[in-house]
Amino acid sequence: QDRVITGLVTDGVSGSGIPGVSILLKNSARGVTSDASGNFKIAVADENGVLVFSSVGYTTQQVSINSRSIINIALSPDTKSLDEVVVVGYGTQKKANVTGSMANFNAKDLDQRPVARVDQALIGQLAGVSVKQTSGTPGKGFSVQVRGSGSISASNEPLYVIDGFPLETSGQNASGGFSTGNPLDNLNPNDIENIQVLKDASSAAIYGSRAANGVVLITTKKGQDSKAKISLNVYSGITKATRMLDMLNAEEWIDRATEMINAQWVASGTGRTASQTTAERRAILKLAGTAVNTSLMLDDRWTQEGHPGLTYIDWQKEAFRTGMVKNYQLSASGGNANVKYYVSGNLLNQDGTTLNTFYKNYSARANVEVKANEKLKFGINLAPSYSEANDPGIEGKDAIIHIVAGMTPVQEANAGLDANTGAFPSYAWSVSRNSPIRQLENNVGLTKNFRTLFSTYVDYELLKGLTFRSSINFDNTDASTKRYSPDWVNGSQTARLNTPGISTSGSFSTLRKQTIVNENTLSYNTTIAKDHDLSTVIGYAYNLTKLATSTMSSAGGFNSSTITTLNAAASVTGNTNETQNVLLSYFGRVQYGFKGKYLLSASLRRDGSSRFGDNNKWGLFPSASVGWRLSEEDFMKNVSAVSELKLRASWGQAGNYNIGDYSSIATLGFANYTFGAAQVGGQSPNRISNPDLTWEKSQTIDVGVDVGFLKNRFTAAFDYYTKKNTDLLLNVPVPLATGFATSLTNIGEVLNQGWEFELTSRNINQGAFQWTTSVNLSHNENKVVHLAPGDAQIYIPSSFDIPHSVLKVGDPMYAFYVVKMTGILSQADIDNKVALYGTQTAGDPKYFDANNDGKIDANDRVYAGKPNPDLIYGITNTLKYKGFDLSVLVQGQTGGSVYSLFGRAVDRTGQGYTDNALGIYRNRWRSAENPGEGLRGKAYSTFGRIKNTDWLWSSDYWRIRNITVGYDLGKIVSKKYLQGARIYATAENWFGADQYKGGWNPDAINTNLSGDASFPQGGDYGGLPLARSIIFGVNLTF
């Protein structure tokens, strides 16, 4: 006969209920958890049994039942958190003993946020970790940087390690994508238990040649020794664009077009005046019948009542829509003494905020661990996933959203959104672009990605404390991308009618990436004479990554108007490419602690990589750190307010090996030619060999302090670091007379210095009301210290006009150097012979003559800003009251700039009238009497254009990334049916502001600005706004 015991678990200090306490009947499989108020109810058979109460942050207590039916208990906070362990490279460590700099993100609640990717979840959570959403299309990878960017040309993305499996690193390319896939692709955020970021070299250096950009350790959920817990989480909601770009509306466009056409007309010959009518102008130009010259003549309908035959279109309004997101996750976890399991299935379905964009991810995971006997354990983690993402080609130069912004807002009424598609021609006064809406609807850019992550391991305890572990890990990605754009949304009307199919284009590309990692470690943990804690690990790892890509593209159009596959192409060109690399590693670490007071850790790794030159295949990566827990000293024991005080210092060296697989070898490229009207093969060296080529080295010195006050009610950590990247893999400009523009050399030095501050405060912890605030702040300064011998500055080549970025000793990397726009030229300025660019006249912008030589040219470029922010921050507030909970995450950055080449499309001096212009032109200079705001000059200007501060915008922003309100239904629904039930509503990204008026997203990267692989510089040339969403969800546990 079971008896039911009820009770309340409270915090021994504050007296408030503790939710989520595990209550186990000792020596049985029975267990329950306390509800949101701390109440519990457990059925026991034995009235003399013992209940075990445990909860993270509290000391575990055992209580004998002694025939009682009500047991109220107060748990004392575990101020030392001694047993809390954190994941480190190749092992775990007591949190109290950590001497390196790490940041931890408890990801358990991620399943209640509409977060499609793991990287997205990291935004604003960790000091020193900057996460940028560089694309607004669903499913795309984010850019993650730990402690600034230290590499000029190699990747700045961290190494990701998932359950001990180091995934192949991959850098974001200058077009904002990850050409060989992002390590976090397809990973289901709902399966993540915890994310740990190793920031300093002492914690990261055990990952050697891949650790220079930090290491992100991801731990997935595991089964516990308890009865099965089945959990269903369902959420659904809507998404919208955070904002629109302020462009001129149709009336304003007509106003500007009229002004410009009239000005051109007047300038085009003597005796021509703006007041001449269209008919008069036609006569003067000797044009026949109804012919028009749109540079010199107006459309009479503009000024007619109701503009008959014309329609006004807000193209942005047509391109954007309300998207939706749905997610279903079912998981089961549990186990017994011998087998523990976590099994989950997840379906995410997301429709983007622009037409025809979506991301779907189907994923499953099984983490199973089997204890064969007291010494032997086996485990297997298996995570297959399949995703589909459609991107019709939205972001970047000449892509759809660029055209949406620039498209003429006045069109013929009969064509409307069909402008210049199908049988409709362009409106004569419009840009000749095809309707971006029809392109958006009909273009295909479908990426299908089937990825399997598989790990299996065996643990064998050779002796007490001495464990051997071997694992085999396999990551297989098979992705394909199909692109298709039909004829009828391309080309000109005449082409569509006369040569149908010629403008249809299609391609199909595939990517297979395979990483195989075998790791073998021997670890030994012991305590000698009570006071000496020793923990060591040594190991060997083998790492092989193979990449095979193929691409096929149509050439010369399609022969069918309905078939979208390449069998219908007029002809097909294609190729395949394969590369692989091998990394061999030996590594070891010793951690020593004396009385939990004096802590010491040292590690060493030796990596050999096939990527590097024959003379430098192997490298050594040492690190060391010390810690002193003052709070354990006798003299501190009396200071009761201080519950934790630890000083840390560390030094270490890590590497960056992201330079491509064969960069040290002089390879030959194909340079074919034609003789006798037939192709002949040609090959010549496309690189000079560099047998000395080796990794970038990154040395970090970090000092930090961890403090806790009032029994850890307030905890804080502060770190100061300097990170010196040397032997940079720099494409040093060399005289082109060598045959090459640059040569990849280990040279140059970049310094990142900064501080990080993390604070967690339990502001209120009284009874039913709890309020916790977490703050993280980080500041980073980045500076080029050395470049090639002589330290000559390097102008970053630009695909668009003169360079606007420079690598210069003493300046931040990729600092912006442009001409300064200082106002608008007046006639007095011209008469006073101020410096001019080209044939400037009154009403044109005025520029700063930096070198004072009386003329404006490229030599007047001055430092104007830098891409990286000075300060990034995230603040999370969590409030709980009875069954309700509320959390708010605010995140932002200040101090950085964006130089937007998108300005070239919508904001350039001398821009023609057809392209629409930014709203800032509303208040342009119109005449000396009507000078506008002084930000933009007159519409009709012919002096040309030089890169200047017009396109420089602050990248500062703040966003309320997340607001979640939840309610625990535990009080309403009987425990008989449900262990737990919670409903919640989340607003993601709903509020915020930025200062970027020249585009939609200050973090956007979608266009390769340098066009030069040596100096990858991505920038914004039309990137989507971020999505904001409101979702509702329910979380049921059985």
Added chain:
Amino acid sequence: CTDELDQKPISSATTLTFYQSNNDFLQGINSVYASLSGYPDRQLNLSETRSDNLYAVSDGGVRDWEGVNSFHPTLATNPYISEAWSANYSGIFKANTFLDQLAKNGAVITDATLKPRFEAEARYLRAMYYFDLVRWFGKVPLIDKVVSQNEALAIPRSSVADVYKLIISDLQFATQNLPATYTTANVGRATNNAAKSLLALVYMTRSGATYNIEGAGLGVNEWALAYSLLNEVISSGKYSLLPTYPSIFSYTNENNAEVIFDVQFISGGLGLGTTFPVVLAPDTYFTANGLPNQTLTIRPISNDLLNSYATADTRRAFSILSGYTNNGVQETRSFFKKYIDLTKYGKSRTDWPINFITMRYADVLMMKAECILQGGGGTQDEAVTIVNSIRKRAGLGNITSLTLPQLMEERRKEFAGEGTRWHDLVRSGLVEKTITAWIPVEDVLKQMKAFKTDYILYPIPQSELDVKSGLYTQNNGY
């Protein structure tokens, strides 16, 4: 196990594994030709566009050609100019690599006639690349072997005379070691007559006016050397004037009797087509004719050139299109349509199949006439006869006397849109007078800068000056 660290590229060869057979060397020399692919566009962008043949000064400040046409002093960062420097040096690097490897591993070539031919082909091409450089930039760094980065950092710009020395020695070797003809499968390789014609042009250019700049003209008076080389080419009997002007440029009549050397292209989406037929033509012309966009906006032909054609001149109608309507919008300006055959559009806008003739027989004849006028030999009557043969084909009547400006004016129309105009003006010593007189008449939009003789040369690309301060000095005027 550490052997695994020696990974060899799977999808490309390496210098260690290449140059081991006839075929490897064949591929090596072919790659040197491949650097010619940018040559046609470059002549149009830097010679035709610089000259009085085009008035393409303004298009809202976005086009790279605007500063070229209107003599902006800020051209050092212009992409056309960097391309000229980088593509030619890339070709020179390939030639030098090939010659180095030939010296080292040439023994593997089993065909005894092939090795000297290979060397001569490489040296012909190297000379052509250096000659292109010296005409654009004047003094350039002289590199005749593969050099390391550090070596290159110690090589300043050589004197123009030294650059010519290498060009001439390369071409002299080529004239002696290149065959007169090739099998059908090899048509397009350099012949001895191609080398002789180019060498003649080199001598003539060297002999041209100096303008007191360190430019391509040295005033050395080698007209006679050129004259005799040109006579050799003419007397070889391998070439003749085609009966009609259009047939020279016909897509179905490539490698015809007028072609001495050309850059070869084919279409088919192989990456071996070209854009030069359309670079000077406006995009709307193609859309009006039902083709995808080919280019950018129009680079209008100058009124000066349009007005210079005699009414009877049949070359104008073939070379130039005046006016068309696209989508109801009338384009009244004219452009070069000489190389465009809308039915021969390839797989894409970069896939036009027609060859670009860099040296044709009419040019050789008129160069000879020029040598005569410059006192290099022959008689005035011979020169008049030559020009009359050209005029006859164009539907024009005979002339009885000939001055240098008249010859250049005739060349202007014969080679209109072929990228020779600027070089002709510079060589003949007429550039300053011609351009200075032209600008005020043509420039109704008042966009052009006053002409200076410094503008005969282009600036060294800024990126090259930035590599190492003081290694190269910028040309005057920039």
